């Protein structure tokens with residue numbers, strides 16, 4: 490845990506004893522539930538801290554802690570799986586209003602238990618596909634921030650994620666070493682969907698040799714009503 494605390498400090502995140510305890514409980518639940526359902530292939534403590542917790546918190550490389558704590562930002566994590574990056578972000582930035590979306594209900598059962606055990610407030614789980622919720626009035630153009638890690642290529646993801654964001658809000662895609670290639674391929678789709686690349690960050694995840702590439706896409710125009718297309722199409726026929 491000391492290494493994780495120190496790495497967080499390098500990101501300008503000073504964890505309180507309560508937050509340290511919350512990460513420990515989250516880790517314990519992850520490992521326990523992973524015995525009965527497929528949540529993660531990484532279970533060793535230090536590795537979970539760096540490859541899941543710290544990686545999730547990398548959002549602060551794009552938005553400062555101050556920005557994340559300014560006002561009440563609504564964040565949706567698309568394809569959250571076992572809660573990455575949504576839960577670590579909520580632990581560190583409790584002011585965020587967080588929606589965790591995933592199409593696999595059993596992972597949400599796990600997340601509801603995490604939310605209950607950590608007594609997190611203003612965080613909900615939503616079961617379904619991004620293609621369907623992105624057309625739902627309650628969710629469409631409702632969020633300031635959208636995050637997504639390890640869900641699809643950037644072209645597909647842009648169609649899944651940009652509809653959720655308000656004008657001037659931002660979609661942040663967590664990518665590894667193919668990020669730059671994906672960004673080059675997604676340029677046209679990002680424009681069609683109302684986005685504009687705001688920023689990128691390339692870095693190595695502390696304590697590992699894992700390359701990371703984060704892409705921040707700002708919503709500059711409303712997404713045309715024809716997007717997202719029906720479930721499955723954004724992945725089968727990515728916008729070109």
Ligand code: SAM
Nearest residue numbers: 568569570573591592593617618619638639640
């Ligand atoms: N974001 C987590 C992480 O980085 O560990 C989970 C990644 S996991 C490889 C991908 C997750 O995305 C799965 O839990 C899957 O159910 C979800 N998913 C894939 N396509 C989706 C869609 N169209 N709408 C909602 N969830 C989706």
